[in-house]
Amino acid sequence: MTRRILVLGAELAPAYAAEIAAAAVVVGARRHLDAAGVDGQRRLVLGPLAPALDAVERSDGPVVVLASGDPGFFGIVRKLAERFGGERELDVRPGVGSVAAAFARLGLAWEDAVVVSAHGRDPRVALNVCRAQRKVAVLTAPGAGPAEIGAALAAMPGLRRRLVVASGLGTGRESVEELTPEQAAARDWPDVNVVLSLGDGAGVGPMRSVAGWAGPPGGGWALPEEAFAHRDAMLTKAEVRALVLARLGPRPGELVWDVGAGSGSVAVECARLGAAAVAVEKAADGVARIRANAAAHGVDVAVVHGAAPEALARLPEPDAVFVGGGGADLPGIVRLAAGRARRTVVVTLAALDRVPAVRAELAAAGWSVDGVLLQASRLAPLPGDVTRLAAANPVFVLWGVRPGTVGLSGEAE
Numbered sequence: 001m002t003r004r005i006l007v008l009g010a011e012l013a014p015a016y017a018a019e020i021a022a023a024a025v026v027v028g029a030r031r032h033l034d035a036a037g038v039d040g041q042r043r044l045v046l047g048p049l050a051p052a053l054d055a056v057e058r059s060d061g062p063v064v065v066l067a068s069g070d071p072g073f074f075g076i077v078r079k080l081a082e083r084f085g086g087e088r089e090l091d092v093r094p095g096v097g098s099v100a101a102a103f104a105r106l107g108l109a110w111e112d113a114v115v116v117s118a119h120g121r122d123p124r125v126a127l128n129v130c131r132a133q134r135k136v137a138v139l140t141a142p143g144a145g146p147a148e149i150g151a152a153l154a155a156m157p158g159l160r161r162r163l164v165v166a167s168g169l170g171t172g173r174e175s176v177e178e179l180t181p182e183q184a185a186a187r188d189w190p191d192v193n194v195v196l197s198l199g200d201g202a203g204v205g206p207m208r209s210v211a212g213w214a215g216p217p218g219g220g221w222a223l224p225e226e227a228f229a230h231r232d233a234m235l236t237k238a239e240v241r242a243l244v245l246a247r248l249g250p251r252p253g254e255l256v257w258d259v260g261a262g263s264g265s266v267a268v269e270c271a272r273l274g275a276a277a278v279a280v281e282k283a284a285d286g287v288a289r290i291r292a293n294a295a296a297h298g299v300d301v302a303v304v305h306g307a308a309p310e311a312l313a314r315l316p317e318p319d320a321v322f323v324g325g326g327g328a329d330l331p332g333i334v335r336l337a338a339g340r341a342r343r344t345v346v347v348t349l350a351a352l353d354r355v356p357a358v359r360a361e362l363a364a365a366g367w368s369v370d371g372v373l374l375q376a377s378r379l380a381p382l383p384g385d386v387t388r389l390a391a392a393n394p395v396f397v398l399w400g401v402r403p404g405t406v407g408l409s410g411e412a413e
Helices: 010-022 030-036 049-058 077-084 098-106 123-132 146-154 181-185 238-248 265-272 284-296 327-340 352-364
Strands: 003-009 025-028 043-045 063-067 088-093 114-117 135-139 161-167 175-179 194-199 255-259 276-281 302-305 320-323 344-349 368-374 377-382 386-391 395-401
Touching (some): 003 077, 010 030, 010 063, 025 030, 030 063, 098 161, 098 175, 098 194, 114 123, 123 135, 123 255, 123 276, 146 161, 146 181, 146 194, 161 181, 238 265, 238 368, 238 395, 255 265, 255 327, 265 276, 265 320, 276 284, 320 327, 327 344, 327 352, 344 352, 352 395
Parallel strands (some): 003 063, 025 043, 255 276, 255 320, 320 344
Antiparallel strands (some): 161 175, 161 194, 368 395, 377 386
Protein backbone atom coordinates (compact mmCIF):
# COMPACT_ATOMS: atom_id res chain seq x y z
CA MET A 1 0.00 0.00 0.00
CA THR A 2 1.37 3.42 -0.94
CA ARG A 3 1.97 5.64 2.07
CA ARG A 4 2.18 9.35 1.52
CA ILE A 5 5.09 11.57 2.55
CA LEU A 6 3.97 15.19 2.71
CA VAL A 7 6.94 17.55 2.30
CA LEU A 8 6.14 21.12 3.36
CA GLY A 9 7.89 24.43 3.21
CA ALA A 10 7.96 25.14 6.95
CA GLU A 11 6.18 28.49 6.65
CA LEU A 12 3.16 26.63 5.24
CA ALA A 13 2.73 24.51 8.38
CA PRO A 14 -0.23 26.50 9.81
CA ALA A 15 -2.23 25.80 6.68
CA TYR A 16 -1.60 22.06 7.06
CA ALA A 17 -2.24 21.74 10.80
CA ALA A 18 -4.67 18.82 10.29
CA GLU A 19 -2.18 16.82 8.22
CA ILE A 20 0.57 17.46 10.77
CA ALA A 21 -1.70 16.37 13.64
CA ALA A 22 -2.61 13.14 11.82
CA ALA A 23 0.98 12.21 10.90
CA ALA A 24 2.64 9.21 12.49
CA VAL A 25 6.04 10.89 12.16
CA VAL A 26 6.90 14.57 11.70
CA VAL A 27 10.49 15.28 10.61
CA GLY A 28 12.15 18.69 10.67
CA ALA A 29 14.62 21.06 12.22
CA ARG A 30 13.97 21.80 15.90
CA ARG A 31 12.79 25.35 15.16
CA HIS A 32 10.31 24.10 12.56
CA LEU A 33 8.89 21.42 14.87
CA ASP A 34 8.60 23.89 17.74
CA ALA A 35 6.80 26.41 15.55
CA ALA A 36 4.36 23.72 14.37
CA GLY A 37 3.72 22.56 17.95
CA VAL A 38 4.92 19.00 17.33
CA ASP A 39 5.91 17.03 20.44
CA GLY A 40 5.92 13.47 21.73
CA GLN A 41 7.36 10.34 20.18
CA ARG A 42 6.26 11.21 16.67
CA ARG A 43 8.59 14.24 16.69
CA LEU A 44 11.90 13.57 14.91
CA VAL A 45 14.47 16.36 15.02
CA LEU A 46 16.46 16.35 11.80
CA GLY A 47 20.19 15.90 12.33
CA PRO A 48 22.12 13.27 10.37
CA LEU A 49 19.94 12.36 7.43
CA ALA A 50 20.29 8.56 7.50
CA PRO A 51 18.48 8.01 10.86
CA ALA A 52 15.65 10.28 9.71
CA LEU A 53 15.21 8.30 6.50
CA ASP A 54 15.27 5.04 8.48
CA ALA A 55 12.51 6.37 10.77
CA VAL A 56 10.42 7.33 7.77
CA GLU A 57 10.85 3.83 6.38
CA ARG A 58 9.74 2.22 9.66
CA SER A 59 6.60 4.33 9.88
CA ASP A 60 3.31 2.60 9.12
CA GLY A 61 1.38 5.84 8.83
CA PRO A 62 1.58 9.14 7.02
CA VAL A 63 4.76 11.20 7.34
CA VAL A 64 5.20 14.97 7.25
CA VAL A 65 8.61 16.52 6.55
CA LEU A 66 9.10 20.23 7.33
CA ALA A 67 11.89 21.98 5.45
CA SER A 68 13.00 25.53 4.79
CA GLY A 69 11.73 27.26 1.67
CA ASP A 70 11.51 25.08 -1.41
CA PRO A 71 12.58 21.53 -0.38
CA GLY A 72 12.81 20.48 -4.04
CA PHE A 73 15.60 22.96 -4.77
CA PHE A 74 18.91 21.62 -3.39
CA GLY A 75 16.78 20.20 -0.57
CA ILE A 76 15.55 16.99 1.03
CA VAL A 77 13.20 16.01 -1.82
CA ARG A 78 16.12 14.50 -3.78
CA LYS A 79 17.09 12.15 -0.93
CA LEU A 80 13.48 11.22 -0.23
CA ALA A 81 12.86 10.44 -3.90
CA GLU A 82 16.03 8.34 -4.12
CA ARG A 83 15.01 6.31 -1.05
CA PHE A 84 11.23 6.11 -1.37
CA GLY A 85 10.35 7.14 -4.91
CA GLY A 86 9.25 3.64 -5.88
CA GLU A 87 7.41 2.88 -2.63
CA ARG A 88 5.75 6.03 -1.36
CA GLU A 89 3.94 8.95 -2.86
CA LEU A 90 5.82 12.20 -2.38
CA ASP A 91 3.52 15.20 -2.05
CA VAL A 92 5.67 18.34 -2.11
CA ARG A 93 4.24 21.75 -1.16
CA PRO A 94 7.08 24.28 -1.46
CA GLY A 95 7.44 27.59 0.30
CA VAL A 96 9.51 30.52 -0.91
CA GLY A 97 13.13 29.40 -1.33
CA SER A 98 16.00 31.42 0.11
CA VAL A 99 17.38 32.26 -3.34
CA ALA A 100 14.05 33.65 -4.53
CA ALA A 101 13.65 35.55 -1.26
CA ALA A 102 17.14 37.07 -1.45
CA PHE A 103 16.64 38.36 -4.98
CA ALA A 104 13.17 39.59 -4.03
CA ARG A 105 14.64 41.70 -1.23
CA LEU A 106 16.76 43.47 -3.86
CA GLY A 107 13.93 43.77 -6.36
CA LEU A 108 15.88 41.73 -8.92
CA ALA A 109 14.64 39.15 -11.39
CA TRP A 110 16.72 36.00 -11.15
CA GLU A 111 15.94 33.75 -14.09
CA ASP A 112 19.32 34.83 -15.49
CA ALA A 113 21.20 33.95 -12.29
CA VAL A 114 23.40 30.90 -11.78
CA VAL A 115 22.61 29.04 -8.55
CA VAL A 116 25.18 26.80 -6.90
CA SER A 117 25.11 24.86 -3.64
CA ALA A 118 28.20 24.34 -1.49
CA HIS A 119 26.52 21.82 0.84
CA GLY A 120 28.51 18.59 0.85
CA ARG A 121 30.42 19.62 -2.25
CA ASP A 122 33.87 20.92 -3.13
CA PRO A 123 33.63 24.66 -2.31
CA ARG A 124 35.94 25.48 -5.24
CA VAL A 125 33.02 24.97 -7.62
CA ALA A 126 30.98 27.72 -5.95
CA LEU A 127 34.00 30.03 -5.74
CA ASN A 128 34.87 29.58 -9.42
CA VAL A 129 31.28 30.13 -10.55
CA CYS A 130 31.31 33.45 -8.64
CA ARG A 131 34.56 34.34 -10.38
CA ALA A 132 33.20 33.49 -13.82
CA GLN A 133 29.58 34.67 -13.72
CA ARG A 134 28.09 38.07 -12.93
CA LYS A 135 24.88 36.98 -11.23
CA VAL A 136 25.30 34.07 -8.83
CA ALA A 137 23.48 32.79 -5.77
CA VAL A 138 25.45 30.51 -3.44
CA LEU A 139 23.71 28.32 -0.87
CA THR A 140 26.46 28.51 1.70
CA ALA A 141 28.19 25.87 3.78
CA PRO A 142 31.21 25.76 6.12
CA GLY A 143 34.23 26.65 4.00
CA ALA A 144 32.12 28.42 1.40
CA GLY A 145 30.51 31.30 3.25
CA PRO A 146 30.75 35.05 2.78
CA ALA A 147 34.35 35.27 4.02
CA GLU A 148 35.62 32.56 1.69
CA ILE A 149 33.65 33.88 -1.29
CA GLY A 150 34.92 37.40 -0.60
CA ALA A 151 38.52 36.24 -0.34
CA ALA A 152 38.25 34.23 -3.56
CA LEU A 153 36.88 37.22 -5.47
CA ALA A 154 39.35 39.69 -3.97
CA ALA A 155 42.21 37.47 -5.17
CA MET A 156 41.19 37.96 -8.81
CA PRO A 157 42.83 41.13 -10.19
CA GLY A 158 40.42 43.62 -11.73
CA LEU A 159 37.29 41.55 -11.06
CA ARG A 160 34.37 43.77 -10.08
CA ARG A 161 31.87 42.12 -7.74
CA ARG A 162 29.60 43.11 -4.88
CA LEU A 163 28.23 40.63 -2.37
CA VAL A 164 24.81 40.53 -0.75
CA VAL A 165 24.74 38.38 2.38
CA ALA A 166 21.24 37.24 3.39
CA SER A 167 20.42 35.36 6.59
CA GLY A 168 17.28 34.50 8.53
CA LEU A 169 15.12 35.20 5.48
CA GLY A 170 11.42 35.23 6.32
CA THR A 171 12.04 35.26 10.07
CA GLY A 172 12.23 37.89 12.76
CA ARG A 173 16.03 37.84 12.57
CA GLU A 174 16.24 38.56 8.84
CA SER A 175 19.34 40.41 7.65
CA VAL A 176 20.30 41.51 4.12
CA GLU A 177 23.65 43.27 3.89
CA GLU A 178 25.65 44.48 0.88
CA LEU A 179 29.47 44.51 1.03
CA THR A 180 32.59 44.49 -1.08
CA PRO A 181 34.44 41.17 -1.33
CA GLU A 182 37.22 42.60 0.84
CA GLN A 183 34.74 43.60 3.55
CA ALA A 184 33.12 40.17 3.53
CA ALA A 185 36.51 38.44 3.74
CA ALA A 186 37.50 40.43 6.83
CA ARG A 187 34.56 39.31 8.99
CA ASP A 188 33.42 36.22 10.86
CA TRP A 189 29.94 35.10 9.86
CA PRO A 190 27.23 33.09 11.63
CA ASP A 191 24.94 30.78 9.70
CA VAL A 192 23.94 32.31 6.36
CA ASN A 193 21.11 31.34 4.00
CA VAL A 194 22.49 32.60 0.74
CA VAL A 195 25.17 34.88 -0.71
CA LEU A 196 24.56 36.75 -3.95
CA SER A 197 27.63 37.63 -6.02
CA LEU A 198 26.79 40.41 -8.47
CA GLY A 199 28.94 41.96 -11.18
CA ASP A 200 28.45 44.96 -13.41
CA GLY A 201 25.21 44.74 -15.35
CA ALA A 202 23.67 42.16 -13.03
CA GLY A 203 20.60 44.28 -12.31
CA VAL A 204 18.44 43.27 -15.25
CA GLY A 205 20.00 40.76 -17.59
CA PRO A 206 18.62 39.64 -20.95
CA MET A 207 15.46 37.56 -20.79
CA ARG A 208 16.28 33.87 -21.21
CA SER A 209 14.11 30.94 -22.09
CA VAL A 210 16.50 28.67 -20.14
CA ALA A 211 17.33 29.70 -16.57
CA GLY A 212 20.86 29.89 -15.20
CA TRP A 213 24.07 29.80 -17.20
CA ALA A 214 23.18 30.55 -20.81
CA GLY A 215 26.14 28.74 -22.35
CA PRO A 216 28.51 30.29 -24.87
CA PRO A 217 27.00 32.96 -27.10
CA GLY A 218 26.49 32.38 -30.80
CA GLY A 219 29.46 31.43 -32.93
CA GLY A 220 30.51 28.34 -31.01
CA TRP A 221 34.19 28.19 -30.04
CA ALA A 222 37.57 28.37 -31.77
CA LEU A 223 36.55 31.78 -33.07
CA PRO A 224 38.39 33.24 -36.07
CA GLU A 225 41.37 35.50 -35.44
CA GLU A 226 39.28 38.48 -36.55
CA ALA A 227 37.20 38.06 -33.39
CA PHE A 228 40.14 39.28 -31.27
CA ALA A 229 42.31 42.37 -31.19
CA HIS A 230 45.92 41.23 -31.59
CA ARG A 231 49.38 42.45 -32.55
CA ASP A 232 50.96 41.20 -35.77
CA ALA A 233 48.85 38.00 -35.74
CA MET A 234 50.42 37.04 -32.39
CA LEU A 235 47.62 34.87 -31.06
CA THR A 236 46.73 31.20 -30.97
CA LYS A 237 45.23 30.35 -34.36
CA ALA A 238 41.68 29.05 -34.51
CA GLU A 239 42.63 25.49 -35.54
CA VAL A 240 45.16 25.23 -32.72
CA ARG A 241 42.78 26.88 -30.27
CA ALA A 242 40.12 24.27 -31.05
CA LEU A 243 42.44 21.45 -30.00
CA VAL A 244 43.71 23.39 -26.98
CA LEU A 245 40.14 23.96 -25.75
CA ALA A 246 39.31 20.29 -26.28
CA ARG A 247 42.27 19.26 -24.12
CA LEU A 248 41.68 21.93 -21.47
CA GLY A 249 37.99 21.00 -21.16
CA PRO A 250 36.88 24.30 -19.55
CA ARG A 251 33.55 24.08 -17.78
CA PRO A 252 31.46 25.96 -15.18
CA GLY A 253 32.88 25.63 -11.69
CA GLU A 254 36.52 25.39 -12.83
CA LEU A 255 39.43 27.83 -13.04
CA VAL A 256 41.81 28.03 -16.02
CA TRP A 257 45.15 29.87 -16.21
CA ASP A 258 46.22 31.30 -19.59
CA VAL A 259 49.97 31.89 -19.17
CA GLY A 260 51.73 34.07 -21.73
CA ALA A 261 48.26 35.06 -22.83
CA GLY A 262 49.11 37.53 -25.60
CA SER A 263 45.70 38.60 -26.85
CA GLY A 264 43.94 36.41 -24.29
CA SER A 265 42.04 34.44 -26.92
CA VAL A 266 42.26 31.17 -24.97
CA ALA A 267 41.23 32.80 -21.68
CA VAL A 268 38.30 34.53 -23.36
CA GLU A 269 37.11 31.32 -24.99
CA CYS A 270 37.38 29.44 -21.68
CA ALA A 271 35.27 32.15 -20.06
CA ARG A 272 32.71 31.91 -22.88
CA LEU A 273 32.43 28.20 -22.04
CA GLY A 274 31.62 29.01 -18.41
CA ALA A 275 34.98 28.60 -16.66
CA ALA A 276 36.66 31.22 -14.52
CA ALA A 277 39.81 32.44 -16.28
CA VAL A 278 43.02 34.26 -15.33
CA ALA A 279 45.27 35.62 -18.08
CA VAL A 280 48.93 36.29 -17.27
CA GLU A 281 50.78 38.62 -19.65
CA LYS A 282 54.04 40.51 -19.21
CA ALA A 283 53.53 43.16 -21.95
CA ALA A 284 51.51 46.21 -20.95
CA ASP A 285 49.92 46.55 -24.39
CA GLY A 286 49.00 42.86 -24.23
CA VAL A 287 47.23 43.41 -20.91
CA ALA A 288 45.15 46.17 -22.48
CA ARG A 289 44.25 43.95 -25.44
CA ILE A 290 43.17 41.09 -23.17
CA ARG A 291 40.86 43.38 -21.26
CA ALA A 292 39.45 44.78 -24.49
CA ASN A 293 38.86 41.30 -25.91
CA ALA A 294 37.13 40.11 -22.75
CA ALA A 295 34.88 43.18 -22.78
CA ALA A 296 34.11 42.73 -26.47
CA HIS A 297 32.89 39.19 -25.82
CA GLY A 298 30.98 40.06 -22.66
CA VAL A 299 32.97 37.84 -20.29
CA ASP A 300 35.06 38.40 -17.17
CA VAL A 301 38.76 37.52 -17.34
CA ALA A 302 41.07 38.43 -14.47
CA VAL A 303 44.32 39.84 -15.90
CA VAL A 304 47.70 39.70 -14.16
CA HIS A 305 50.41 42.01 -15.53
CA GLY A 306 53.64 40.17 -14.89
CA ALA A 307 56.06 37.52 -16.07
CA ALA A 308 55.72 33.83 -15.28
CA PRO A 309 56.64 31.94 -13.24
CA GLU A 310 56.88 34.70 -10.60
CA ALA A 311 53.44 36.12 -11.47
CA LEU A 312 51.80 32.74 -10.81
CA ALA A 313 52.76 32.48 -7.15
CA ARG A 314 49.68 34.14 -5.66
CA LEU A 315 47.05 32.91 -8.10
CA PRO A 316 44.26 30.57 -6.91
CA GLU A 317 44.80 26.88 -7.66
CA PRO A 318 43.76 26.07 -11.25
CA ASP A 319 41.94 23.06 -12.64
CA ALA A 320 43.63 23.47 -16.03
CA VAL A 321 46.57 25.52 -17.32
CA PHE A 322 47.35 26.68 -20.84
CA VAL A 323 50.92 27.81 -21.51
CA GLY A 324 51.26 29.70 -24.78
CA GLY A 325 54.54 31.47 -24.09
CA GLY A 326 57.52 31.42 -21.80
CA GLY A 327 60.73 31.42 -23.80
CA ALA A 328 63.74 30.23 -21.84
CA ASP A 329 61.62 30.07 -18.67
CA LEU A 330 59.21 27.56 -20.23
CA PRO A 331 60.44 24.42 -18.36
CA GLY A 332 60.08 26.17 -15.01
CA ILE A 333 56.61 27.44 -15.90
CA VAL A 334 55.48 23.95 -16.91
CA ARG A 335 56.99 22.49 -13.74
CA LEU A 336 55.03 24.95 -11.60
CA ALA A 337 51.84 24.39 -13.58
CA ALA A 338 52.13 20.61 -13.22
CA GLY A 339 52.63 21.03 -9.50
CA ARG A 340 49.48 23.09 -9.02
CA ALA A 341 46.95 22.15 -11.72
CA ARG A 342 44.31 19.72 -10.54
CA ARG A 343 43.62 18.13 -13.90
CA THR A 344 45.34 19.23 -17.11
CA VAL A 345 48.24 21.27 -18.51
CA VAL A 346 48.32 22.14 -22.23
CA VAL A 347 51.36 23.73 -23.91
CA THR A 348 51.79 25.05 -27.45
CA LEU A 349 55.23 25.47 -28.98
CA ALA A 350 56.60 26.54 -32.33
CA ALA A 351 60.21 25.55 -31.52
CA LEU A 352 61.11 21.86 -31.89
CA ASP A 353 64.04 22.27 -29.51
CA ARG A 354 61.76 22.95 -26.53
CA VAL A 355 59.50 19.92 -26.95
CA PRO A 356 61.74 17.44 -25.03
CA ALA A 357 62.03 19.74 -22.00
CA VAL A 358 58.26 20.24 -21.76
CA ARG A 359 57.58 16.52 -22.07
CA ALA A 360 60.22 15.81 -19.45
CA GLU A 361 58.67 18.24 -16.94
CA LEU A 362 55.18 16.77 -17.37
CA ALA A 363 56.51 13.22 -17.12
CA ALA A 364 58.61 14.07 -14.05
CA ALA A 365 55.42 15.21 -12.32
CA GLY A 366 54.01 11.72 -12.89
CA TRP A 367 51.49 12.85 -15.47
CA SER A 368 50.22 11.03 -18.54
CA VAL A 369 51.78 12.90 -21.49
CA ASP A 370 50.70 13.10 -25.11
CA GLY A 371 50.85 15.53 -28.00
CA VAL A 372 50.59 16.23 -31.70
CA LEU A 373 52.22 18.34 -34.37
CA LEU A 374 49.37 20.35 -35.82
CA GLN A 375 49.60 21.90 -39.27
CA ALA A 376 46.61 23.37 -41.05
CA SER A 377 46.19 24.62 -44.59
CA ARG A 378 43.42 27.10 -45.26
CA LEU A 379 41.60 27.70 -48.50
CA ALA A 380 42.88 30.88 -50.15
CA PRO A 381 41.54 32.46 -53.34
CA LEU A 382 43.71 33.02 -56.41
CA PRO A 383 43.02 35.18 -59.47
CA GLY A 384 40.83 33.48 -62.00
CA ASP A 385 38.29 32.22 -59.48
CA VAL A 386 40.47 29.34 -58.31
CA THR A 387 41.60 28.30 -54.84
CA ARG A 388 44.88 27.18 -53.35
CA LEU A 389 45.89 25.85 -49.94
CA ALA A 390 47.80 28.34 -47.75
CA ALA A 391 49.79 26.50 -45.11
CA ALA A 392 50.06 27.93 -41.59
CA ASN A 393 53.16 27.40 -39.47
CA PRO A 394 53.23 24.02 -37.72
CA VAL A 395 52.60 24.06 -33.96
CA PHE A 396 53.32 21.42 -31.34
CA VAL A 397 50.47 20.87 -28.88
CA LEU A 398 51.53 18.90 -25.80
CA TRP A 399 49.33 18.03 -22.86
CA GLY A 400 49.55 16.22 -19.58
CA VAL A 401 46.76 14.74 -17.47
CA ARG A 402 47.14 14.19 -13.75
CA PRO A 403 46.65 10.49 -12.85
CA GLY A 404 43.34 9.73 -11.20
CA THR A 405 41.52 12.65 -12.81
CA VAL A 406 38.91 12.36 -15.54
CA GLY A 407 40.60 12.23 -18.92
CA LEU A 408 39.24 12.87 -22.39
CA SER A 409 37.53 9.51 -22.55
CA GLY A 410 35.48 10.33 -19.44
CA GLU A 411 37.30 7.61 -17.49
CA ALA A 412 39.91 8.04 -14.78
CA GLU A 413 43.47 8.03 -16.08
